Amino acid sequence: MGDLYLAISSIDEDRIVAPLETAICVLTHQYLDSPTNVKIHLVVQEDESRQSHVSFKKSGMVFDLLRDIPPPASYCLTPVFNLEDGISCVAGLCSVLRQIIKHADEQWKHLLGFREACLVACAEVSMWTKFCEVDIVAAAKEVIADWPANRTSLPLQLARLEAHLSQPIRVHNVGKFKDQSHKYAEGPLFLVTDLILAVPVYVIMEKLQLWTEGKIALTAKWALVILDEHGFRSHVAQLEFERCELHRSWDLPAVVRSSLYKRDPTRYKPRHKIFTQQSDIESSMEIVSGVVAVEYEDPFGCHVELPPDIPLPDVPDKRLDRKIQQLSNLAKSTLKVSKANDLIVDFCSGSGHLGFIIAHALPSCSVVLLDNKEKSLDRARERREELGLNNVYIVQANLDYFVGKFQVGVSLHACGVASDLVIQKCLQSKASLVVCPCCYGGIQTNHVIQYPQSPEYKECGLTERGYIVLGHCADQAGTEQGERGMKLVDTDRCLLAKSQGYCVSLAKLIPHSCTTRNNLIVAVI
Template sequence: MKGIKKNLTEEYLYLDFSHQIEGCIFPLHTSVTLFLLSYCDCKIFKVCLVLTGENADTSLLKNVLSQHVEIQIISRQELPLIVQNCCLPAVVESPDSFCRAGLAVVLRHIVQRAYDAEPSKKGILELLGFKKTCLKACAEVSQWTRLCELTIPLSIENFLKESCDQHPAIPTEILKLEKKLSEPVRVHNDDKLRRQKLKQQKAAGVGPTLAQEKLKSQAHIQETSEDQDPSSQSLELQVAFSKLTVQEHPAALNREPAHIRRAGACALPPLEHVFAEGLYFTLADLVLLPCVHHFLVVICKKLSERLVEFPLLAAWYQRVQEVPGVKTAASRCGIQFLHLPELPTTSSEQHPKFSEAAGAEEHSDPSFIGGPRPTMTKLMEKGIEVMFSPHPCPAWTLDWNRLPAAVSPKEDKMNRTFIFRQRTSTQHKTSERPTQPYVRRWRGWSATPKEVEQGKMSSDRALRKQQQLNNLVYVVTHQARPGDRIVDFCSGGGHVGIVLAHMLPSCQVTLIENKELSLIRAKKRSDELGLSNIWFIQANMEYFTGMFNIGVALHACGVATDMVIEHCIKTRASFVTCPCCYGFVQNTSKFSFPKSEQFKKTLSYKEHMILCRFADQTAVQLPPQRRLIGKQCMCLVDLDRARAAEERGYSVQVISMEPESCSPKNNMIVGVPI
């Protein structure tokens, strides 16, 4: 086929299969993934359904599986070893050392690969949204990703199971989605669009709301955009139509009237949802559509009187069907869309204004009163003081000069030559404009601009990174035993994991990282070294389910450190972590602070946040006294983490790295199960 790239790496896509109810494949993650494959018309993956039970009935699968995708059914024992350590769905590249796991990561990869295979289909890449960030943030930090990736599929699965025997309760997550669709849309150019909407409303009076227009539109989206007068559509629909029909939204040729330009932000009308994330059709819509469809099927059959509670969800459901390619993909997957009645909707005037919403958020945020000294004094009165354990071997260092170049974060070649263009005459305030580049020798960096782009670093930073690695590698290598499995969480470019894999050839090292490019760089370095005892997994750490002996994390940001420690405790593994970004520590669905009983009895959440806030003030540019207070706050936050682990059967030490100048965030938390 014209435009298809050749020699694409062969990849296997593994999906769970437990059972099937009324045309729906369980788990819903599998239904969603198959639906995306059909929508993208992607045939480059070898798809394997993995039976989760011995008695799984596969006789009816042919009725709901896309005929254009070849699917093989296997048992879990037939999975590659790396996949057996992950939650499905998962994608593995041959030779089974690089795995992508988790719904959001896998779906984003499918979209990218489908586009790479056929670049002429630019609409496929648009599914990743503005700056390709749709569902990119991990579920631990993004409520939206968590809603789409985890809570809605799981809650609707439970809803469908309960509906077989009784009248089920409406999932809370569906109510959250309905509320989400009622909130004003925020996009990168919303001020401009809202002014255009205000002008439209002023010209025609207050017209019908977007939700009412959605229900009136029953034709295909392309037919609608051709036959309907654009001036009669709401601004949101015009923008959405122009995007889906690969046409630019017509820009205003004339300057906006004065009363439109002078209108304040509070006077501008909010933008309303066309699709799940706002004005544009994205991957999130394709994730939610199969889930919402099966939910609405049950509602229409057994709880039809409650359909009126979801007018925005129903309008969105109808709108998504009109997107080109959606009905075709649905028919391939055995999905027969419902035709819902017109439902009454709330008017746009009932949406909260941006200023009111922002004010409410600011009012709800805790206000920090006072500094860290009263909090530290309060802890001292309860016998809790800043205290570090002695470093086991402060002078120990790897012989970096004898290690292969790919092991070290530092480049061998120094004093590279850089070519810079001189600043323009306006920048130098001179009348002369340079016409030729000039050459300057830059002695502070050890890499060319291309190498910097590839993740290599300056010589000073590389030296500090080596010093950080000396601390972690010493502790891990003295704990590890032959045959141990070591996991480098939040591995980034693999600075820790690659050194450990090289130093401990009898151990299996696994790198887990959510950022694809970082992991690809690590894989390239590993290939240069010829390492055979290393795995690479692109996933959120909660999708890694394998057993291991030691967990390590260098500068895991915010609550990621707490997630690493929790993962290790559940597996009864030792942990060696170096926390970072204390200011990002906050209560989540999994963690509440303070963590230990000792700190909970002394500090409130607000007081703990004061410690976290000041723990980030350790940068070298700050005055020495402030850095000292920051270091003390770091220690107290980490002591709380250590005490919490001790309460669960661990021996834990908080150690300061040597030399302390290796990083502003230079604490290590070392825990060993008792």
């Protein structure tokens, strides 16, 4: 039995008003013949964006109303799915729908696709998952809430879907399919992606009366297949929202004619890549030369003694010693900053090597293993049972879906931007942090972090492009210039924490040779 927690804004005798994500989950659950081993819990939550909500029929639904969500689901934004083990949860629309299908009758497993890999990649790394989970849903919400009467342009995300459907399919063994056009969203097979997309697309098409709009003929054709051939119309027809009264002439936004698949060679544009020259590195280093760099200290908590029987990491023998050295450094720092009953989050935890050591050493604390990779956390569940650690929760979610209150955040070798997202999450929660960054060259422009981050680096005139150059320089592992690049990037991170009232330590892991990515940032509020 799994527990599905969904947010609503109101409920009466006949109808429920809720965010679109809740409606997608409910309608999909009903389409799958309402599997009895998925228990639905509705939670009334205040939401400033209620004008973008939809209503749907309450009749036929089996659910209960809750005031509070239990952990670990309470640590995440809804929709969220607590697994039957009571210590694991899954957050994020696509991952939650995958769980609903896994708990449904065997006849629906085909919706997960080849090797059950449909939408298994998280929205942080997959353009396709992000489109299904975030982009098209946000577009539908915008249309519901306020689509100006004088607006003549169709939603951008509808244009992206139309372009996607116009491209050849990209599937396993594509050569065996004579027709390589998109009958369905991912090609020749009806999958969970079709159900997810059908709801926001239906909302947009109905609201703006677009079913006969020639500029999105492929989208309309696809939607009608899902609604009529696969019987989804009776479910989406429950949705109530205001429709536009008049037809109008629409413009289709210009978009790149490529698919939305995670790997599409037509999107590879070498000329758009940043290629770093030595002169670029020297220029960036000169710009920040006036900023006093944070100097290395002994690792914070290096004199703390770990228990002699710490859980050994599950890695090949040739990596074991170096991995233990890495983990021990971060575990000692974590023990130093933690107090009894703290909630400690191991961000980007993988299968939990660091988190399990901390949980073993601090039995009075609770530890959350947070990662977005399903397979890694499957292994973490196995190891938790093997180790008999009852103070560990396991959360499959993107970083931005985690909203729990915690006291300490830790991370070992979160790649590129992920290290900065971890630091940001800790600073926002006023939590202490223990972070060993990785993949400095993976730092790139994104919609969450603006580089540089610290007041000092901004004031000296370093641009985002110049900062990314420092990241590329830092990836020259084992060289003097690479070491300097690492120190400069991590100085920016340390100064950011200092500007928010933290006491900060920058150190090298002991021994330095345990990894080339051996900087350790500890910040205590």
